[in-house]
Amino acid sequence: MQSSLPRPGGSRLPAPSSTAAASSSSSSSIPQPQSTTHQPLADLGDSTVNSRHAFNTSVIGKPSILSTSVIGKPSVLNTSVIGRPSGLKAPAGTAAAARQNPLSASTSLKRPLEHADSPFDRPSQVARSAISQNVSSAASSAVKSNTGRNVLGKSVLGKSVLGRPGGASRIGAAAKSALSKSTLGKPNAALAAHNKQIEAACLAAGPFPQQDEAEDEENEKEKDKEKGSGGPWVSKKRPARAGWDVKGRLQDLEEDHREMMERFADTNVQKDMSSMKVIELETVRATLETKNSHLQSELNREQAELNKTKMDLHEEQRLRRVEADDARRQLLNETDELRRKARDDIDNLERKQKTEVSDLMTKHKSEVDELRMALERLKMEQAEDKRRHADELTTLRTNAARDLEDAQQRSRNELSDLKNRSELEVATMKNTYMTEIATLKATYETELAKVKGELKAETSAHNETKDELAVAQKMNKDMRNTISEQSVNSLNMESSARALRDKICSLEAMIYDKDSSIRARDGDVSQMRRDLETAMTKLRTEETLRRKLHNQVLELKGNIRVFCRVRPTLEAESEPAKIDFPGQDDEAKDIKLYCSEKATLSGAETIKEHPYTFDKVFNPSADNNLIFEEISQLVQSALDGYNVCIFAYGQTGSGKTFTMTSKDGMIPQAVEQIFRTSAQLTEKGWTYTMEGSFVEVYNENLNDLLGKDTDIDKKKIEIRHDKGRTTLTECTSITLSGPDMMEEVMRRASNNRMVAATKANERSSRSHSVFILKLSGHNNVTGEKCEGTLNLVDLAGSERLSHSQATGDRLKETQNINKSLSALGDVISALGGGKEVKHIPYRNSKLTFLLQNSLGGNSKTLMFVMVSPLLAHMNETLTSLKFAKKVSQVNIGTAKKVKVENVSP
Ligand SMILES: Nc1ncnc2c1ncn2[C@@H]1O[C@H](COP(=O)(O)OP(=O)(O)OP(=O)(O)O)[C@@H](O)[C@H]1O
Secondary structure, eight states: OOTTSOOTTSOOOOOOSHHHHHHHHHHHTSOOOGGGGGSOHHHHHHHHHHHHHHHHHHHHHOHHHIIIIITTSHHHHHHHHHTOOTTTSOOTTHHHHHHHOHHHHHHHTTSOGGGTTSGGGSHHHHHHHHHHHHHHHHHHHHHHHHHTOOHHHHHHHHHHHHHSTTHHHHHHHHHHHHHHHHHHTSOHHHHHHHHHHHHHHHHHTOSOOOTTHHHHHHHHHHHHHHHHHTTTTOOOOOOOOOTTOHHHHHHHHHHHHHHHHHHHHHTHHHHHHHHHHHHHHHHHHHHHHHHHHHHHHHHHHHHHHHHHHHHHHHHHHHHHHHHHHHHHHHHHHHHHHHHHHHHHHHHHHHHHHHHHHHHHHHHHHHHHHHHHHHHHHHHHHHHHHHHHHHHHHHHHHHHHHHHHHHHHHHHHHHHHHHHHHHHHHHHHHHHHHHHHHHHHHHHHHHHHHHHHHHHHHHGGGHHHHHHHHHHHHHHHHHHHHHHHHHHHHHHHHHHHHHHHHHHHHHHHHHHHHHHHHHHHHHHHHHHHHHHHHHHHHHHHHHHHHHHHHHHHHHHHHOSEEEEEEEOOOOTTOOOBOEEEOTTOSTTOOEEEEEEEEEOTTTOOEEEEEEEEEOSEEEOTTOOHHHHHHHHHHHHHHHHTTOEEEEEEEOSTTSSHHHHHHSTTSHHHHHHHHHHHHHHHHHTTTEEEEEEEEEEEEETTEEEETTSOGGGTTTSOOOEEEETTEEEETTOOOEEEOSTTHHHHHHHHHHHHHHHHHHHSSSHHHHSEEEEEEEEEEEETTTOOEEEEEEEEEEOOOOOOHHHHTOOHHHHHHHHHHHHHHHHHHHHHHHHHTGGGOOOOOGGGSHHHHHTGGGSSTTEEEEEEEEEOOBGGGHHHHHHHHHHHHHHHTOOOOOOOOOOOSOOOO
16 A cells, blocks of 8 residues: 555656555545654654554454455455555665665655655655655554554455445545544644754755756656646646755645645545445444454364363373273283182192192002012912922822822732632633543543443443532532632722722813813913003003103193292301292292382482292202202103203302202202102113213303313314204213212212312302203103203303403403303293294304203203392392393293104004
């Protein structure tokens, strides 16, 4: 709007639109009374800036309104807001203008840049410009003050006026009215003084600059011509005045003003219309304001709702968080409960199974013993019977044979006697009779001859001889009777011989019966043998089942377990730490340590509890036998063909060596149990060979503790892994034939360590010792084979580097110990990572590489965390317990039996 104002001195920028024209007419057609120049230029500028500022504030401060009422007409807004850019900043040429004419400096603040070098920079023109601008500004501020409307209202008004060509005259009327009001209030004296000031400024500015004088003159002429014509709003024509005739020109202006006032009276009607329009606009504004306030309240409500929703959301989130925390806590509790239950179940199962297995074993043992005893008894009975029968038989046979022989002999003798006698008798009698007969015959013949002779002679005597013959015949008959009697006797003898023969037969039948009963007994014995064999097979099957169940129990317990042992305070030691063993019984699993801590800020000492839970906790009263009871199952697993690793971890002096290698330590007891169990397994068909090696890992180098002491730290031992088996090159391996050999093994290892200890102090604390026992079993009945390895590891002291304050060789030792212990921790946690972990860093240390096949998938691991009871060792103890806790949280997969090839069925 301001840019379209006419330039003082008559120069006018072309009005491209009706709005511009109207606007220009509204402001430049206002005659400039002296009073209008009274208002200081700076004030006017301020009011302009302020009004714009107020507008901007009102527009920017109410975006909702802008969006509803202004955005709909962006061009109008732009016009009303951006239409006065020059008022915001002093144009670049202002400084130069100020140098030429001090008054123009303030004036130029209100003009655009292109006006800086215009001819109006001359004093008179500057003054006019100042006046015209003052007037226009005054008009606008007057409109503002007169109407009492806020800037937005003005803006709306401006918009509507600008939006309609006819509005220009109306706003002109409003401006006029405002002007009249504003100017009327100014005292004439002040106006006169102001005019004087302007004049003085014009005179002080000196003569006009000489540049383009011809052009200026031409311009002046043109202006004068225009002035002469009176301009579009002045009807009166005056002679043109010289440029320097400021007074005259002011008089002209005053005349113009008067004329304008008269014309303004004509425009009162228009003013009323404008007022009506203003009222109309006011209504629109009120509506808009109502709408605005409505929208504002809606916005506030929305905002409040949003805030409420936000608060609800926060509350909901908080509740959810609390719920999640509770759920997590509950889950943890439940998990713990489940774990505890599972552990209890496992333990119960194990106990039950142990009882069952031992019952079964006892039952089978007693059955086998009974069977064996019955067999023995039977055997003995059988042997006794056999012997008795054999004796009886022999006796009977002998007796019978003798009796038979005797009887036979007797009967034979008798028979032969009888026969002989009867034959003799018969023969004798025959002979006798024959003789008698012959004699008789001879006698008869003689007698016959005699008789014949005598018959002849004695015919009479014939009868006599016949009688004598009858007698002889009678005698013969008697003789025959005697012979038959003798035959009867012989028959009797034969029947008695037959009776004897029957007796022999019955005796032989008896012997046969005895033989068959012996054969029946033999059958029983072989049946018993078969039963025994079945029982043995059952026992062997049950041994396989026992191995399987035993392994399952250990798997349920976890393939990596952690036991904690607190050693007792020794006599020479003082200041024990406070350690509690809550719920101390057979199944103790908890330990609680107390240590005092100083608050960093207050310095107040507080006692802090450090509770830990492990698979088993042994208090100082537990001896090595009790501890071995717990690990004996793992040792059994090694015999069953699994790889087993038992570590002792803890700081120096915490009792690792005492636990592992003392006389009743884990190593000697394990070997003893292995021999004891393997002996029991022989009756189930198992035979075992055991090979032991003892090595030391010192400064990441392997030493053979059963080799020559001169080779310590010199000989290089290589570790080789092949198909799940680990071999050590050039390392002594002793075949153990009995537990007594362990004494020698331990003595040799200890000697070698002691020799080494002269080279590096306290060798046992600074190196890891590993006893490796390889167990190969073969069942010659079932053809089963198994290979297990038992690794018993006494780790080096776990004290931290910062605490040991080591230097030189000790520093190297400590670094190597820490490296291998952290590698061990890494391997164990990688094993616990499950299938996602592709690489297990066994090669990171000699110790883990050596134990590669005994850590992880194919093995069972037990770690003893050894605890010193001393307060001075509390920090190291807590570090050890933290490490052990990490290990105990690792869940290694199911152990597999070492595969042994060439298993014959
Ligand atoms: N359970 C225990 N009962 C009685 N004395 C024990 C027990 N444990 C350890 N000791 C004694 O404590 C001392 C230190 O034990 P030990 O040498 O076994 O510790 P260490 O951890 O092996 O130390 P280093 O790492 O130096 O080899 C020894 O005198 C040992 O006899």
